[in-house]
Amino acid sequence: MRVSELSSASGVPVATIKYYLREGLLPRGEVTTSANQASYGAAHVRRLALIRSLVDVxxxxxxxxxxxxxxxxxxxxxxxxxxxxxxxxxxxxxxxxxxxxxxxxxxxxxxxxxxxxxxxxxxxxxxxxxxxxxxxxxxxxxxxxxxxxxxxxxxxxxxxxxxxxxxxxxxxxxxxxxxxxxxxxxxxxxxxxxxxxxxxxxxxxxxxxxxxxxxx
Amino acid sequence: MRVSELSSASGVPVATIKYYLREGLLPRGEVTTSANQASYGAAHVRRLALIRSLVDVxxxxxxxxxxxxxxxxxxxxxxxxxxxxxxxxxxxxxxxxxxxxxxxxxxxxxxxxxxxxxxxxxxxxxxxxxxxxxxxxxxxxxxxxxxxxxxxxxxxxxxxxxxxxxxxxxxxxxxxxxxxxxxxxxxxxxxxxxxxxxxxxxxxxxxxxxxxxxxx
Incomplete structure (x- = not known):
């Protein structure tokens, strides 16, 4: 899925996801054939839930x-x-x-x-x-x-x-x-x-x- | 003692003490006869130690x-x-x-x-x-x-x-x-x-x- 879909699936805003990517908390998605597109999966959704729980709670x-x-x-x-x-x-x-x-x-x-x-x-x-x-x-x-x-x-x-x-x-x-x-x-x-x-x-x-x- | 002495006795900077006074964490000192001078005692030293431990530790x-x-x-x-x-x-x-x-x-x-x-x-x-x-x-x-x-x-x-x-x-x-x-x-x-x-x-x-x- 794309970043926008990862955002919907996890409830975490796109800007926050990009921040976590820059800070190295979240691994980069797999780069697909189309040039600037990375692809994210279930492991990213799970990692986002983990990060949010550590930060928020x-x-x-x-x-x-x-x-x-x-x-x-x-x-x-x-x-x-x-x-x-x-x-x-x-x-x-x-x-x-x-x-x-x-x-x-x-x-x-x-x-x-x-x-x-x-x-x-x-x-x-x-x-x-x-x-x-x-x-x-x-x-x-x-x-x-x-x-x-x-x-x-x-x-x-x-x-x-x-x-x-x-x-x-x-x-x-x-x-x-x-x-x-x-x-x-x-x-x-x-x-x-x-x-x-x-x-x-x-x-x-x-x-x-x-x-x-x-x-x- | 005066604020400067309270600062020495407690190890807390004067500016921080004044901040705690404004925020109502530290009770005002007793006003002495000389107009703008407040007097602080051992209770204030103890209270400052308590505040610092709650904030720092x-x-x-x-x-x-x-x-x-x-x-x-x-x-x-x-x-x-x-x-x-x-x-x-x-x-x-x-x-x-x-x-x-x-x-x-x-x-x-x-x-x-x-x-x-x-x-x-x-x-x-x-x-x-x-x-x-x-x-x-x-x-x-x-x-x-x-x-x-x-x-x-x-x-x-x-x-x-x-x-x-x-x-x-x-x-x-x-x-x-x-x-x-x-x-x-x-x-x-x-x-x-x-x-x-x-x-x-x-x-x-x-x-x-x-x-x-x-x-x-």
Missing amino acids: GGLSISAVRKVLDAVDDPSVPLHQMLGATMETITPGPAGAEHDEYRARAADEIGRLIADRGWRVSGTSPARDTAIDVLATMRRVGGDRLAGLLTPYAAAVERIAEADLDTVSAVPDRDLRAEAALIGTVLGDHLLAALRRLAQENVSATRFAPPPPEST | GGLSISAVRKVLDAVDDPSVPLHQMLGATMETITPGPAGAEHDEYRARAADEIGRLIADRGWRVSGTSPARDTAIDVLATMRRVGGDRLAGLLTPYAAAVERIAEADLDTVSAVPDRDLRAEAALIGTVLGDHLLAALRRLAQENVSATRFAPPPPEST
């Missing part, structure tokens, strides 16, 4: 989308590392995060957590740096009041990660598996955040609000 | 920060509702999310999940809408491949929310408690996302990578 920048799609499209990148590329998709600490006593202490805590739980993770993982930066900021702003959260959070994410990997491993096709890992990780953050608010509301209602009147 | 917009700080500053808002205000801080679905079969099905699934788990949550909770939008997008892009995630995610966030409320309830002062809830919820999303990447890396390494050589 995942809140990702175009450059973050390019990085993770490059990892998805490179068959030599193992799933293991592809998941690492999705680190690009969470807000990093501020550039030049303060290297103060809070950060040093947070680095110790995260290091101890990883050792205590026996996690096999790279010493240079960007996720580790982000965890340290966020924890340091929590302490800098909130003092020791939030100190008790780290262990229950670690226990919870272990179960989440098992479910994530179970789900992704069950997808037989390599390309679809990479896409599922990407969607699951990026949109999963948002699904978890929304479910967490609901669960907080429930715990708060259960602890602090009077029980609802019996329905009659 | 939490990735919040200025308008989102204003909304949640309004809830923090209003003593008539119960903690219960204050946590609800933090929904403003996660990326909402795209404006005018598609109301297609995927969304209808996702709404059913979230409704059933809430009923099955006995969660006491408002029928009009924005968190519910966000969960529905994200789940619908996951299905629209990923088909049924990610369907198994909802239940383990719900189980995990229940434990996270218990830890969140335990931590916040332990803070005796109302203002500090509201701040702790805000920091814990907003930065907690990012800490959870980073720890989730680490846990994924660990599960992935454990399942797919060869064991590390024994250290000698």
Whole structure:
């Protein structure tokens, strides 16, 4: 199909499709016999849906989308590392995060957590740096009041990660598996955040609000 | 102290402080006897640290920060509702999310999940809408491949929310408690996302990578 038809099929405006083509997010269509005409197929429709979900729902920048799609499209990148590329998709600490006593202490805590739980993770993982930066900021702003959260959070994410990997491993096709890992990780953050608010509301209602009147 | 001193104490440039004052994020200082001079104190330093952490690490917009700080500053808002205000801080679905079969099905699934788990949550909770939008997008892009995630995610966030409320309830002062809830919820999303990447890396390494050589 032509660009105009790809636009109709995907619901994405022609100008936006051309922008994605220029930015290298969307592969060029096959060039057909007629000189300036490229032809697009179902794979392009699917890729557009993926890009829109990462941008609109995942809140990702175009450059973050390019990085993770490059990892998805490179068959030599193992799933293991592809998941690492999705680190690009969470807000990093501020550039030049303060290297103060809070950060040093947070680095110790995260290091101890990883050792205590026996996690096999790279010493240079960007996720580790982000965890340290966020924890340091929590302490800098909130003092020791939030100190008790780290262990229950670690226990919870272990179960989440098992479910994530179970789900992704069950997808037989390599390309679809990479896409599922990407969607699951990026949109999963948002699904978890929304479910967490609901669960907080429930715990708060259960602890602090009077029980609802019996329905009659 | 004067604005220039507040800038030194907080590390926030004077122009940024004046912007926050205009935007109503930072309360005006007390007006002293000398005509155009306002005086700032330790509460302003603390508030600036809170704003910076929400903007820099939490990735919040200025308008989102204003909304949640309004809830923090209003003593008539119960903690219960204050946590609800933090929904403003996660990326909402795209404006005018598609109301297609995927969304209808996702709404059913979230409704059933809430009923099955006995969660006491408002029928009009924005968190519910966000969960529905994200789940619908996951299905629209990923088909049924990610369907198994909802239940383990719900189980995990229940434990996270218990830890969140335990931590916040332990803070005796109302203002500090509201701040702790805000920091814990907003930065907690990012800490959870980073720890989730680490846990994924660990599960992935454990399942797919060869064991590390024994250290000698």
